[in-house]
Amino acid sequence: MQFQPIADRLVRLAACACWLFLWPLQSVHADVLEVNGQKRTFTLVKPNANKPAPLVMVLHGNTQQGADLMERSSWPELARREGFAVVFPDGLNGSWADGRYPAERAGTVPPTGTDDRAFLLALTDHLMLRGIADPRRVYLAGVSNGGAMALTLACSDPQRFTAVASVIMLMTQGLLDTCTDLQPNPPLPMLFMNGTEDPLVSFTGGQGRAGRAVRGAWSFEETLGFWRSFNGCQDGDARVVQLPNKDTRDASTVTRVESNCPNGTDVLAYRVNGGGHRTPGRSPDARFPKLVDKVLGPQNHDIDGPEEIWAFFQRFSLVR
Template structure:
């Protein structure tokens, strides 16, 4: 279908529960997609929204309990939204074999996230100019795909425990500068901080991933500083490297968790995943939710809103959270540089320390 083709999106909203958590559905291209909306007490729409994408095999519920984003949402007055990937995975921008597509069937996730952003605006939940996207691991790779393909849709991005696919050096061509944050542990044994190479594809290192987007955004030189060591029982340490003086006021930053494993840092109480003991150390000097919001909240209000996103309807007036009473047509995302251009050719390792190690993640 072409750019102007339409597909149906049907919203079904059950009654809100007492703690502001709603389990919602969205039909996109024949797929019944699920997402969980968490609205802190006292927050009414249209409000800032952070959409958070889980890692492979997680559910919205397990990710929500593990990530700790709800605490930041309550403290700063934004809505947290947790979509579910088809088969609990995301169709991110890495070559298919690197994300186990042979055994897992991801959904039409680009279309789903585009439709979800519009749905949240039309329901009056989201301020369309202040919708943000974050994710961890497989979800973090999906964040970067959306940054490359739909830079106009989200005001800022945060990718945690996920580095840029090497093919993005040629294929990632967003239509505007992309404010983006990376958070990554230097001892991550699942998605290597230093990048990795396989016969079917490669990823860049975390620093090179940030530098890639700094080049895309036309940023100036970076600055670096150590973050305060707040937890004396924590053997990790955090360093912030930031690129400013970027086009259109954008920015790029990388928070490196020294000795940190494949886990998002958190200072709030969370419920650990079953796999947590095998994922390495979890930093406690910084909190992912707080750092995400600190970075993202500087952007929004001037982001270009795509046609049809956030149209004024009775449900989108301040304080209203009612769903549309009839199906809403959502534009099909346009063809992107990351679609149709990728080949199955073997990716050769670059002669650089930015691609080391092996991973089947």
């Protein structure tokens, strides 16, 4: 047994070495962008092709950094396969200054005066000016606190993005109050992905049951209803599909909920039945998955969150 840690380390090194050979068609850059006199960091994974590509901006959860999502999600592999760029910005103090009221937040908060809206919009401009991002295909996805930041930008700057996905986060009154300028703008395709047993963001609304839970969340149904109304969709679910239970050991299943919306204004949702505060995926989303299972609930393995989000995103392109 004393040799097991060495063996494990060799396996990890070999895996890392193999991973390096998976990047012939894209490159990874850690970079800094100064916004309003403050240096902000991000990591970019982009195709080596010398032409603008679709861009997916992925926002991490509370206490995380962009590297966590890059290392523990399929986004880099998916970008390589599909030929799009993906950028992982870093929030300050492991968090985002989203539009929720302070009483609705939980966990760490950014330094006073942080303007993440300015940072993220400047970053999209920066990548478009560099010829990396196609202005017609700029997509935004966020997880947990990052999902709240994605909803903030969907409300405040819907014209800047082609489609938005929010994972394990729901609307709140604070987020609603950032939506005051929605009406003059065109509808924005939206995707939601939420677990019914999420201890931090209550699926049925209100406050989650965990100690550091989000307060004042709308329910899953109320959140869908708001975006369906804005996008001009009909009330109620258009189609509900139970997806195959590919992993019977993950204590969860997935239901796909579709909306009846005008062409190009879809509102799509994935209800993870029995799922916790986790992004569905093919591989573990945490360093210690069994411990996280106990704290945040199970991670579903029937679908891969990034795969489903990208399948939704790539259906849409802006006319500029």
